[in-house]
Amino acid sequence: MRSDLDHVRRRGLRLHSKQGDCHLQGASAYATAEEIGPSDLVIIALKATSNEALVELIPPLLKEDTILLTLQNGLGNEEFLAEHFGAERVIGGLCFVCLNRTEPGVIRHLGAGTISIGEFTGLPLPRTHEIASEFKRSGVVCNVKPDLARERWKKLVWNIPFNGLAIAAGGIDVAEILADPDLEFLARQLMREVISSARQLGHELPASLVEDQVKATHPMGPYKPSSLIDFLEGREVEIEAIWGEPYRRAANAGAEVGRLEYLYHEIRRALRTRQ
Amino acid sequence: MRSDLDHVRRRGLRLHSKQGDCHLQGASAYATAEEIGPSDLVIIALKATSNEALVELIPPLLKEDTILLTLQNGLGNEEFLAEHFGAERVIGGLCFVCLNRTEPGVIRHLGAGTISIGEFTGLPLPRTHEIASEFKRSGVVCNVKPDLARERWKKLVWNIPFNGLAIAAGGIDVAEILADPDLEFLARQLMREVISSARQLGHELPASLVEDQVKATHPMGPYKPSSLIDFLEGREVEIEAIWGEPYRRAANAGAEVGRLEYLYHEIRRALRTRQ
Numbered sequence: 001m002r003s004d005l006d007h008v009r010r011r012g013l014r015l016h017s018k019q020g021d022c023h024l025q026g027a028s029a030y031a032t033a034e035e036i037g038p039s040d041l042v043i044i045a046l047k048a049t050s051n052e053a054l055v056e057l058i059p060p061l062l063k064e065d066t067i068l069l070t071l072q073n074g075l076g077n078e079e080f081l082a083e084h085f086g087a088e089r090v091i092g093g094l095c096f097v098c099l100n101r102t103e104p105g106v107i108r109h110l111g112a113g114t115i116s117i118g119e120f121t122g123l124p125l126p127r128t129h130e131i132a133s134e135f136k137r138s139g140v141v142c143n144v145k146p147d148l149a150r151e152r153w154k155k156l157v158w159n160i161p162f163n164g165l166a167i168a169a170g171g172i173d174v175a176e177i178l179a180d181p182d183l184e185f186l187a188r189q190l191m192r193e194v195i196s197s198a199r200q201l202g203h204e205l206p207a208s209l210v211e212d213q214v215k216a217t218h219p220m221g222p223y224k225p226s227s228l229i230d231f232l233e234g235r236e237v238e239i240e241a242i243w244g245e246p247y248r249r250a251a252n253a254g255a256e257v258g259r260l261e262y263l264y265h266e267i268r269r270a271l272r273t274r275q
Numbered sequence: 276m277r278s279d280l281d282h283v284r285r286r287g288l289r290l291h292s293k294q295g296d297c298h299l300q301g302a303s304a305y306a307t308a309e310e311i312g313p314s315d316l317v318i319i320a321l322k323a324t325s326n327e328a329l330v331e332l333i334p335p336l337l338k339e340d341t342i343l344l345t346l347q348n349g350l351g352n353e354e355f356l357a358e359h360f361g362a363e364r365v366i367g368g369l370c371f372v373c374l375n376r377t378e379p380g381v382i383r384h385l386g387a388g389t390i391s392i393g394e395f396t397g398l399p400l401p402r403t404h405e406i407a408s409e410f411k412r413s414g415v416v417c418n419v420k421p422d423l424a425r426e427r428w429k430k431l432v433w434n435i436p437f438n439g440l441a442i443a444a445g446g447i448d449v450a451e452i453l454a455d456p457d458l459e460f461l462a463r464q465l466m467r468e469v470i471s472s473a474r475q476l477g478h479e480l481p482a483s484l485v486e487d488q489v490k491a492t493h494p495m496g497p498y499k500p501s502s503l504i505d506f507l508e509g510r511e512v513e514i515e516a517i518w519g520e521p522y523r524r525a526a527n528a529g530a531e532v533g534r535l536e537y538l539y540h541e542i543r544r545a546l547r548t549r550q
Contacts, residue, residue: 169544182540182547189536258533261464265457269444272457 001029007104017109038063041131044070044081047230048241051080058085067127069117071095073159074241075152075249078120090120091128092148094155098223110223114141118148153198154205158213159242160260161190163227168266171232173222178214186259188214193259197250231274239267276304282379292384313338316406319345319356322505323516326355333360342402344392346370348434349516350427350524353395365395366403367423369430373498385498389416393423428473429480433488434517435535436465438502443541446507448497453489461534463489468534472525506549514542 012025030036039061069091070077078092098110124144135142145151165177177183191210198205230237243264250257287300305311314336345352346368353367373385399419410417420426440452452458466485473480505512518539525532
């Protein structure tokens with residue numbers, strides 16, 4: 001932990017949720033990886049923009065069979081870990097959850113809360129199922145997926161338009177996107193473009209995802225995607241993981257990416273010119 | 276004339292230009308078409324958003340061989356005139372000029388000032404050259420073009436990105452577009468998309484236009500395109516003529532129009548939500 005360390009050591013972690021609040025007083029929080037030492041499983045939840053820090057953070061945690069599970073957003077994180085620490089260690093995971101860290105040591109849980117994991121290099125192994133079982137024993141729904149890359153693209157079908165338009169349209173929530181006929185249309189068209197891009201890269205996704213995602217977004221109400229909160233609070237935004245890398249991979253594969261390209265450059269400009 | 280009529284009748288028309296100022300005291304200004312009566316040539320310079328008014332304005336001006344020359348922006352104006360008054364009357368023209376009407380009866384000329392005209396239904400006729408000669412006799416450079424539709428698309432290669440991004444990016448001038456690396460990139464990509472769209476519709480335009488237009492725009496400095504001024508002053512913007520109609524024609528022809536579609540919907544939203 002960085003800025004939250006002292007607070008969490010003194011007061012623990014607090015989770016506010018409609019499913020019940022929770023206070024974890026004896027949270028094991030450390031300032032350095034050396035204090036933790038070699039581990040069976042390292043769960044990486046750093047923002048993707050800080051990946052370079054992993055080059056120093058991870059080595060003290062490694063033993064021969066240490067597994068690296070990245071729960072980060074977007075594309076490129078498994079590749080980064082594989083390049084530095086070996087592809088065979090790497091498992092990827094996706095978090096389907098609406099939550100915001102509102103102040104030091106405090107997390108506000110707004111909805112959902114499942115994890116999907118998959119091997120980076122191929123089909124699920126016994127270790128993949130063992131990790132899923134560990135999550136389930138802790139009360140977290142965790143599904144094992146046969147095709148991690150497909151799951152990543154499937155999640156981008158939501159993240160690219162909703163996180164993106166929330167920033168590009170001047171800092172608005174998902175309800176405002178859906179209430180504006182032009183933004184709702186652009187969100188749908190962006191979803192279609194992401195689905196086509198995924199297909200071009202060999203990941204079959206159904207066209208019905210567009211309608212499914214719009215339907216699933218309405219009940220979220222005035223939810224601010226995490227990238228928007230990062231943007232509004234002046235923190236780094238995972239622009240390359242969520243928009244840049246998918247755009248480049250799809251363009252290189254020959255997919256039609258005009259809308260994605262447009263959105264990516266609008267977000268770049270918004271980040272460059274924000275107050 | 277509408278709101279400027281009294282002013283121009285009393286004080287005439289004033290033109291401010293680096294090439295010399297000009298004051299036309301005895302300008303023939305009329306409130307109604309009936310006062311003018313049947314004419315050889317009707318030059319239509321109304322904003323395209325007011326085209327419905329032409330259905331009442333033009334009939335009093337018509338005799339058997341009256342020519343209708345539209346100097347309006349974008350696509351769809353010749354078609355509108357052809358539908359209501361017969362295609363054989365219609366000539367289209369493009370104005371290459373930077374100018375703004377700054378107050379009643381006053382025009383500020385900032386640069387350029389040539390006209391290109393062409394027949395709506397085919398190749399130039401003797402009458403096309405006669406009209407060009409009339410303009411030349413009045414000191415206006417006027418070129419006759421064999422393919423009007425191609426000229427319209429060529430002009431859109433500039434108007435779509437520069438008028439469009441000026442509005443969509445929050446009300447900025449062309450120098451600010453060129454100074455922002457993301458907007459400059461989007462402007463170039465939009466130009467490429469318009470060129471491809473024109474080609475898909477059978478109008479051959481060279482790829483070198485992109486570089487030519489960027490080079491021609493730099494000397495304009497902080498020029499505000501006319502659509503931006505309309506937008507900022509709360510007046511109607513020619514969104515369908517400049518963006519909507521080109522977008523729909525290109526999409527129907529199977530061209531890749533993701534960027535144009537995105538820009539069109541951003542402008543629609545900007546118009547809907549402007550203060």
